[in-house]
Amino acid sequence: MTVGVDVGGTKTAVALVGLDGVVHDERRNPTAGSAEDGLALVAKLIAEWQGEFDVLGVGLATPGLVRGGVLESAANLSGWAGVAVGPLLADLTGRPVLVDNDGRAAAWGEFLHGAAVPGSSDLLCLTLGTGLGGGLVLQGRPYRGGGLAGEVGHMVLVPDGRLCGCGACGCWERYVSGSALVEEAHGLGMRAAPGRALDGRSVVAAARQGDPAASTAVHNVARSLGEGLAVVVTLLDPQTVVLAGGLSAAGDLLLPEARRALAETVIGGRTRHLPPLRTAALGSRAGVVGAAALAREAA
Amino acid sequence: MTVGVDVGGTKTAVALVGLDGVVHDERRNPTAGSAEDGLALVAKLIAEWQGEFDVLGVGLATPGLVRGGVLESAANLSGWAGVAVGPLLADLTGRPVLVDNDGRAAAWGEFLHGAAVPGSSDLLCLTLGTGLGGGLVLQGRPYRGGGLAGEVGHMVLVPDGRLCGCGACGCWERYVSGSALVEEAHGLGMRAAPGRALDGRSVVAAARQGDPAASTAVHNVARSLGEGLAVVVTLLDPQTVVLAGGLSAAGDLLLPEARRALAETVIGGRTRHLPPLRTAALGSRAGVVGAAALAREAA
Structure with missing residues (x-):
C-alpha cells in the first residue's frame, strides 16, 4: 500500500491505495491555512493506517511549482509556499515522500488506472x-x-x-x-x-x-x-x-x-x-x- | 557503422556514420523526382561502402508523414508520396531500414552527438x-x-x-x-x-x-x-x-x-x-x- 495526498485550494484528500490503484480508504478535509497544520493532520491519518497496513511511501500532490520537495509557489495556497513539504511530511510519518504537481499526479493516475487507451x-x-x-x-x-x-x-x-x-x-x-x-x-x-x-x-x-x-x-x-x-x-x-x-x-x-x-x-x-x-x-x-x-x- | 539518408526537397544527403556519430563519408546529390530513382542511387552508394564496411542498417529521414515505412504525404516531394520507401530501400540494400521524419532525425542527432545540454x-x-x-x-x-x-x-x-x-x-x-x-x-x-x-x-x-x-x-x-x-x-x-x-x-x-x-x-x-x-x-x-x-x- 502507498498513501496519496492531494492538496487542493479548498480540500485535501488523503487515500490509502493498493498497487492496483484500488482505494482502500479515503478522507477529505478542508485544506489548512498553513502547511504545518495541514501536514500534521495528514500524518495523523497515516499513523492510523500504519497500525494496520504496511505503508511503503507517501505521494504528495500540490498545485504550483514543486522543486526538490519544496513547494516554491502556489497561487491558492499562500500559507504553504516556500515550505519544504516533502522533508516535513517524511519527518512526521517516517516514510519516504515524493512531492509533485497535482496535474502530473492526475495524469499518472489516469494513465495507470484510468482512461488511457490500452x-x-x-x-x-x-x-x-x-x-x-x-x-x-x-x-x-x-x-x-x-x-x-x-x-x-x-x-x-x-x-x-x-x-x-x-x-x-x-x-x-x-x-x-x-x-x-x-x-x-x-x-x-x-x-x-x-x-x-x-x-x-x-x-x-x-x-x-x-x-x-x-x-x-x-x-x-x-x-x-x-x-x-x-x-x-x-x-x-x-x-x-x-x-x-x-x-x-x-x-x-x-x-x-x-x-x-x-x-x-x-x-x-x-x-x-x-x-x-x-x-x-x-x-x-x-x-x-x-x-x-x-x-x-x-x- | 550505419548509414543515414536525409531526403530534402532539393538535395539528398547520404552518410556513413560510426556509432560515435562521426561521419566517415558523405555524398550530396539532387533529390530525384521519384522515390524509385532516388533510392536506387542511395542503394548504389551504400553498395560501394558495403564492400569495405559492415553496414548494420540504414536510417531514412524524409519530410512529411511517415507511417509503417510508407511516406504517406510530403508537400515538397510529390513523386515520393505513397511509396513504401522503407521496404523498397531494404530490398535494394539487403539491410534493415528505419524510416522517420527528418525533424525527428535531426533532434535525435543533436541529442546524441550535438548541442544537447550534457x-x-x-x-x-x-x-x-x-x-x-x-x-x-x-x-x-x-x-x-x-x-x-x-x-x-x-x-x-x-x-x-x-x-x-x-x-x-x-x-x-x-x-x-x-x-x-x-x-x-x-x-x-x-x-x-x-x-x-x-x-x-x-x-x-x-x-x-x-x-x-x-x-x-x-x-x-x-x-x-x-x-x-x-x-x-x-x-x-x-x-x-x-x-x-x-x-x-x-x-x-x-x-x-x-x-x-x-x-x-x-x-x-x-x-x-x-x-x-x-x-x-x-x-x-x-x-x-x-x-x-x-x-x-x-x-
Whole structure:
C-alpha cells in the first residue's frame, strides 16, 4: 500500500491505495491555512493506517511549482509556499515522500488506472476547475522536463488576448476554465440567482436547462478547448486526452464541440487519427490515486 | 557503422556514420523526382561502402508523414508520396531500414552527438528553412506520440492569422520561416537585386549590412520565434532548444531577440530557469547523423 495526498485550494484528500490503484480508504478535509497544520493532520491519518497496513511511501500532490520537495509557489495556497513539504511530511510519518504537481499526479493516475487507451504510452490530462492545469505522461513515464512541464493553462494562444492573473495576456486558462465560463456567461447577460454567486457549476446547470446565454458560454469554452488542444496535438500527438477536475462533470456538454474544433483546427484533422477526448475515469480521485502511484518512485 | 539518408526537397544527403556519430563519408546529390530513382542511387552508394564496411542498417529521414515505412504525404516531394520507401530501400540494400521524419532525425542527432545540454533527457529541435519543422526527444528517446508528433510549424498561434498552405490560418510557420522572413522584408519595402529573387539568405545578408527593412524583418521573425517557443516551453519545459536548418546560420541575429521574447512571454519567465537556445552543433549534418543513429533501432 502507498498513501496519496492531494492538496487542493479548498480540500485535501488523503487515500490509502493498493498497487492496483484500488482505494482502500479515503478522507477529505478542508485544506489548512498553513502547511504545518495541514501536514500534521495528514500524518495523523497515516499513523492510523500504519497500525494496520504496511505503508511503503507517501505521494504528495500540490498545485504550483514543486522543486526538490519544496513547494516554491502556489497561487491558492499562500500559507504553504516556500515550505519544504516533502522533508516535513517524511519527518512526521517516517516514510519516504515524493512531492509533485497535482496535474502530473492526475495524469499518472489516469494513465495507470484510468482512461488511457490500452497499450498507449502517452497521455495529456487537463484539470479543468476554477483554473486550467494539466500534466503529461510521455514514453510511459510522468514527464517533468526541466521541472515545470505541463503548465498548459498558461500557454499564450491569443496574442494580446485577455489579461491573466499571471501577468501575461491571452493564456489558454482565460478562455478555458470555470472562471472563463462564468465570464462568458456574464458577458452574454446571464446573472446569478438572488443571494447566490455565478459559478461554473451554475452556468453548466443553466445550460442543461436550455438557458441560451449559458449554452453559448459553454459552446465558446468548448471551442477554445478544442482549438487549444489542436496546438498540443500538433506538437505532441498524445494517444489519449483526459479531462479531469470539477468541470469535467460537464464533459458531455463540452467534449463534442471541443472534438469538432480540434478536428477543424489541427493539421490533417480531416484525415488523421485524433486522440480520443475522455473524461477522467477516476473522477475526483485521479490526483490521490496518481500521487499514491508516484509514491512508489520514492519507496 | 550505419548509414543515414536525409531526403530534402532539393538535395539528398547520404552518410556513413560510426556509432560515435562521426561521419566517415558523405555524398550530396539532387533529390530525384521519384522515390524509385532516388533510392536506387542511395542503394548504389551504400553498395560501394558495403564492400569495405559492415553496414548494420540504414536510417531514412524524409519530410512529411511517415507511417509503417510508407511516406504517406510530403508537400515538397510529390513523386515520393505513397511509396513504401522503407521496404523498397531494404530490398535494394539487403539491410534493415528505419524510416522517420527528418525533424525527428535531426533532434535525435543533436541529442546524441550535438548541442544537447550534457546529462539532459529532452530536447526540442526546430528546423528553420523555407518552412518550419521540428522534432522532439523526450525521456531520452525520439518522441513520436501517435506518430505525428513534432509538427511545430503548424501550431496555430495566431487565431485568424496569416493563411497557411496547410489550409489553416495563423500557423507558427507563417511567422517563423524563410518564407515568412521574405514576406516581412517585402512588406517593409525591401526588393530583390535586379535579376535575383528575394530569399531568406538575401534578407539575412542585407540585415547584416544594416539594411533597415531587412533588420526589422529579422527582428519580427525573432520575436515570433521567441513567442512561439514560450508556448512550447510552458507545455514541455525542454532542457535544450536547438535551431537547425538553413536559416540557423542566422542564429547570431535571431537568437538574442528570440530569448528576450521567450523570457517576456513564458510564465515565470523573469525568475525561472529557461532552456538554452542553441544553433545545431552538427549544422546541416544533424539529419543524416540522426538518421544513422535511428538505424540502430532497426539493426
